[in-house]
Amino acid sequence: MFLKFYNLREQPFGTTPNPRFLYPSVVHREALASLICGIESNLGFAALVAEPGMGKTTLLFHVLTRLKNSARTAFLFETQCSSQSLLRYLLAELCVPTTDPDPVVLHEKFKQVLCEESRMGRRVVVIIDEAQNLDAKVLETVRLLSDFETPEAKLLHIILVGQPQFAKQLGCPKMSQLLQRIPMMNFLRPLEPREVTEYVDHRLRVAGYSGPQLFTTSALERIVELSDGVPRKINRICFNALSLGCALATKQIERSQIDEVGTDLDLGLLLNNVKASHPVSVGAAVSIPDVPPKAGETPTAGIGQVGNVTRTENVIPQSTHAAPETIGRVVATTEDARRIQRCMFP
Incomplete structure (x- = not known):
């Protein structure tokens, strides 16, 4: 848990509607x-x-x-x-x-x-x-x-x-x-870019943080882009960013970590949509179209190409960066699996 690592008294970006955290x-x-x-x-x-x-x-x-x-x-x-x-x-x-x-x-x-x-x-x-x-x-x-x-x-x-x-x-x-x-x-409308920065700082201070700026200016700018100013999305991004920062033992959250969190959350959204429309038993082998293994490699079971995914409003932030029209990411590596797990089970 990152509370001790970042000297926080309580969870600053939780999902419960605590009125003390109202920005x-x-x-x-x-x-x-x-x-x-x-x-x-x-x-x-x-x-x-x-x-x-x-x-x-x-x-x-x-x-x-x-x-x-x-x-x-x-x-x-x-x-x-x-x-x-x-x-x-x-x-x-x-x-x-x-x-x-x-x-x-x-x-x-x-x-x-x-x-x-x-x-x-x-x-x-x-x-x-x-x-x-x-x-x-x-x-x-x-x-x-x-x-x-x-x-x-x-x-x-x-x-x-x-x-x-x-x-x-x-x-x-x-x-x-x-x-x-x-x-x-x-x-109620989404927060303005300046308000997003103030929102993050406000919740950190209420949670007991008193150190130097925890999210770099560049990281905050990326949060603005990814969250669209929606408080619930901001909370999800920041929670996952702090979890990642703690795992990496970094005392300040950089833009690159926000980028990684944004990718993680997008993959989680895709996985949820795929699971909803095509349920798969745990451990079942799934064919991966158009992604043949390299010579000498053993094929890895995973989630195949995801096409025509309809994005819906969700508590999971939707990234606005590098999103090709046809989504064809294959979740097959250990690192991808870990990212998915962080996203779905913070």
């Missing part, structure tokens, strides 16, 4: 301010839209941290459900026991929670993640939940969080009533 980019600051303002102003609804890996969940956990002493909160992740299931899920997240499946009873229990919290001067804030998975009936249930109010204020604040297709869903005519109730729509 305050311009768009993240604006979205955070908008969400908090909407809650404090009792607007009832807000929406946050972004591509996967943009830091939505980390931002929302930061919001929950800000609200822990002033609101009762629920964070719903599983959104492929019916209206009744959503109500039971919501009550469970609010620690309200339920046994009666009757929707009327569930609504009444939820209303009691809202009124009780209102009497205590506390808000109830519900965050619904992956909102693009909610069907029209469930979204209508969500809209009706926002009807709970007093003459003075809304009793419930709902934050709908989703990918860009959710914004398109809201634009449909049948969603007009819900859209009219959302006064704030926030969008």
Whole structure:
């Protein structure tokens, strides 16, 4: 593990959405301010839209941290459900026991929670993640939940969080009533090149690093190119770069190491795609077309030529360097196998 080697207290580029590591980019600051303002102003609804890996969940956990002493909160992740299931899920997240499946009873229990919290001067804030998975009936249930109010204020604040297709869903005519109730729509975009550098430094400092610049300027420039400014991609690149640097006993990460990591991650993406479309048993021999062994060599079993691979959005960064139209890399050497292993099992 590279934590001790680089004098780090904790993992700086982990996959968990730790709010302490939130980097305050311009768009993240604006979205955070908008969400908090909407809650404090009792607007009832807000929406946050972004591509996967943009830091939505980390931002929302930061919001929950800000609200822990002033609101009762629920964070719903599983959104492929019916209206009744959503109500039971919501009550469970609010620690309200339920046994009666009757929707009327569930609504009444939820209303009691809202009124009780209102009497205590506390808000109830519900965050619904992956909102693009909610069907029209469930979204209508969500809209009706926002009807709970007093003459003075809304009793419930709902934050709908989703990918860009959710914004398109809201634009449909049948969603007009819900859209009219959302006064704030926030969008997260990729980090600017300067922000990528600051993001890397920020996470290292939060993790306890206090030494000289760990990634060279050239290495950071390469991270900008490979990551497209997407935080999740930056984390994957940096995690693998630190793992490689530790293995090589280098105290500073160079551009060449970022290049190698980029190649490793691209190979991992290809391998995942091949495994998904052409499952192969472990240890099985696979024919390698158009790559005959040299004279005197023993053919090595491996993964054959990969063609027509469709790249999809993935947590694995996609390299923008030296990518030929026809991908024909053969994974057959021990070094390639090690690189694949580092990529898939960091």
